[in-house]
Amino acid sequence: xxxxxxxxxxxxxxxxxxxxxxxxxxxxxxxxxxxxxxxxxxxxxxxxxxxxxxxxxxxxxxxxxxxxxxxxxxxxxxxxxxxxxxxxxxxxxxxxxxxxxxxxxxxxxxxxxxxxxxxxxxxxxxxxxxxxxxxxxxxxxxxxxxxxxxxxxxxxxxxxxxxxxxxxxxxxxxxxxxxxxxxxxxxxxxxxxxxxxxxxxxxxxxxxxxxxxxxxxxxxxxxxxxxxxxxxxxxxxxxxxxxxxxxxxxxxxxxxxxxxxxxxxxxxxxxxxxxxxxxxxxxxxxxxxxxxxxxxxxxxxxxxxxxxxxxxxxxxxxxxxxxxxxxxxxxxxxxxxxxxxxxxxxxxxxxxxxxxxxxxxxxx
Numbered sequence: 001x002x003x004x005x006x007x008x009x010x011x012x013x014x015x016x017x018x019x020x021x022x023x024x025x026x027x028x029x030x031x032x033x034x035x036x037x038x039x040x041x042x043x044x045x046x047x048x049x050x051x052x053x054x055x056x057x058x059x060x061x062x063x064x065x066x067x068x069x070x071x072x073x074x075x076x077x078x079x080x081x082x083x084x085x086x087x088x089x090x091x092x093x094x095x096x097x098x099x100x101x102x103x104x105x106x107x108x109x110x111x112x113x114x115x116x117x118x119x120x121x122x123x124x125x126x127x128x129x130x131x132x133x134x135x136x137x138x139x140x141x142x143x144x145x146x147x148x149x150x151x152x153x154x155x156x157x158x159x160x161x162x163x164x165x166x167x168x169x170x171x172x173x174x175x176x177x178x179x180x181x182x183x184x185x186x187x188x189x190x191x192x193x194x195x196x197x198x199x200x201x202x203x204x205x206x207x208x209x210x211x212x213x214x215x216x217x218x219x220x221x222x223x224x225x226x227x228x229x230x231x232x233x234x235x236x237x238x239x240x241x242x243x244x245x246x247x248x249x250x251x252x253x254x255x256x257x258x259x260x261x262x263x264x265x266x267x268x269x270x271x272x273x274x275x276x277x278x279x280x281x282x283x284x285x286x287x288x289x290x291x292x293x294x295x296x297x298x299x300x301x302x303x304x305x306x307x308x309x310x311x312x313x314x315x316x317x318x319x320x321x322x323x324x325x326x327x328x329x330x331x332x333x334x335x336x337x338x339x340x341x342x343x344x345x346x347x348x349x350x351x352x353x354x355x356x357x358x359x360x361x362x363x364x
Contacts, residue, residue, distance in 0.1 A: 012298060013089045015134050016108050020087035023127060025110050028086035030071050036061040042070055045255050045281055052093050052102060064093040069293065072111050073282060078289045083114030109275070109295035116277070116290035118226065121259050122233050124292050128263055128273055129239045131296060138266035141273075142202075142246035146257055147223035148212075149250060152198055155218045156191040157182075170199050171250045194218060199248045205231040208245040223258075230259075255281040259292065272300045314340035316354035318347060322362025331360065 017027065036053045039046065045067070052064040065071060068090050076084050089108040110127060112120050125143065132139040149170070153163045162185045169178040175196065182192040194215050201211050209231065212224055227245070234240045251260045256276050263273030275294025282291050315335050319328050328344070335342040335358075343352055346361075 012135065012301070013106075013108055016131055016296070017087060017089065019130055019134065020110050020127065023085070023123060025085045025087040025112075028072060028088045028111075030065075030068070030075075030088070030090065032064060032091070033062045034065050034071060034074075036063040038070070038074070039063055039066065042281075042285070044252070045070065050094075050102075065090070066092055066094050068092060068107060068109065068295070069111060069278070069281075070285075073113070073285055073287060073291070076113055076287070076289075078287055079114070081115060083112055083116070083120065085112050086110065103299070106298040107295050108298060109293060111291065111293035113282070113287075113291040113293075114289050116279075116292055118229065118233075121277070121292055122230060124275065124294065125230075125234070125243065125259070125261065126237060126239075128261060128275060128294050129237070129243055131294075132242075132263045132265060132273060133239055135272070135296075135301065136265040136267075139242060139264060141243045141261055141263045142249050143243060143259060143261040144245070144247050144249040145223050145227055145259055146250065146253055146276075148219045148227075149198070149247060150253060151220040151223070152195065152215070152218050156195060157185050157187050159185050162187075166195075167250055167253065170248055173248060191218075202246045202248070203244055204241075205234070205243070205245050208247075251276055253280070255284070261294070263294075263296075268300055270300065272297055311353045311355050313343045313352065313354050315342040315356045315358055316348060316352055317342050317344045318357070318359045318361050319344060320346055320361040323360045324362075328360060331358065 021027075033056075036051065039051050051066055053061055054063075056062050068088055072086060072088070087108070087110045089106065091104050092107050093102055093104055110124065112124060125141070129139075129141050132141060149167070150163075153166055157163070157166075162181060165181050166178060169175075169181070178199075179192060179196070182195065187195075197211075198215060198219075201208050205227075209224070209228055212219070212227075231245075234243055237243070249260060249262050255278050257279050258277035260276030261274075262271035264271055273294055273296045275292070277290065277292045279290045282289055317328075317331060317335070332342060332344060343354070345352065348357065
């Protein structure tokens with residue numbers, strides 16, 4: 001686990017970049033600005049449509065970027081047989097859900113764009129799990145398949161409005177309104193029960209796959225087979241036990257398709273990692289490739305509980321004019337070389353929280 005991650009996000013960034021580099025992902029650097037019109041054209045993909053805009057010296061309307069993926073897609077190209085694999089750590093500018101004010105957020109992540117196959121999906125999920133393990137030993141990665149949900153909703157009700165509303169309520173985990181729109185659209189009790197069971201399926205992958213067999217006639221067989229193959233591949237992963245299936249995890253189907261996933265760590269209620277396949281977004285932007293990736297929201301890691309939060313330093317070292325200089329310098333070096341933090345002070349006024357007190361003052 002990354003030591004002292006909450007007080008030094010740089011350690012997280014470098015550790016994650018090293019991880020992504022091992023899989024051949026190159027660092028992608030971009031400008032802080034994009035044309036405002038570019039984001040307006042793709043505002044439905046953004047977390048928020050509130051964007052910080054300004055005029056540059058030529059009068060062109062620019063925006064501080066609220067998203068990284070869009071910029072990567074914009075600068076790439078479709079090459080048969082080639083996959084663009086990039087990683088990044090960039091600041092994005094969004095409205096905070098807590099303060100409702102604009103906030104600068106450090107975001108790191110990876111994108112794989114091109115001829116995407118099963119291995120590429122597996123690789124991204126593995127990298128997501130390994131990323132979470134660098135943040136905390138206590139994590140879970142929840143994986144879903146939008147093809148399964150889409151086929152089920154299409155089979156139980158042909159009304160497109162129903163499908164759109166159902167996806168929203170499933171995402172919000174709002175069982176009451178999900179049942180209500182089923183009744184309003186004439187969904188049979190059997191199908192309503194089946195839908196409720198489907199979105200409640202969660203847990204160990206093989207157990208989930210067995211439960212899917214019970215409603216297999218209503219959902220896409222190819223998607224089930226793909227999940228079975230993917231699960232078999234993940235069984236060989238040391239972190240495979242922390243990767244679960246959860247079919248209540250959904251994303252906007254206007255942009256996302258296939259595999260989607262969210263990552264959680266103990267101590268934070270919201271997901272700190274989010275990703276999935278977004279072929280539909282590429283197609284809306286005139287690209288023909290497929291794509292999959294994820295982002296980690298480093299600002300959320302401040303909410304993680306940490307033993308180090310209780311202390312400012314490991315050791316408070318007290319000295320005065322009577323302290324032998326060689327003893328003082330050697331003790332300071334010894335503490336630092338051991339990997340601990342230390343603050344050298346003349347006295348303890350109660351302003352520094354420490355684990356251990358070392359008093360080298362003479363004549364006291």
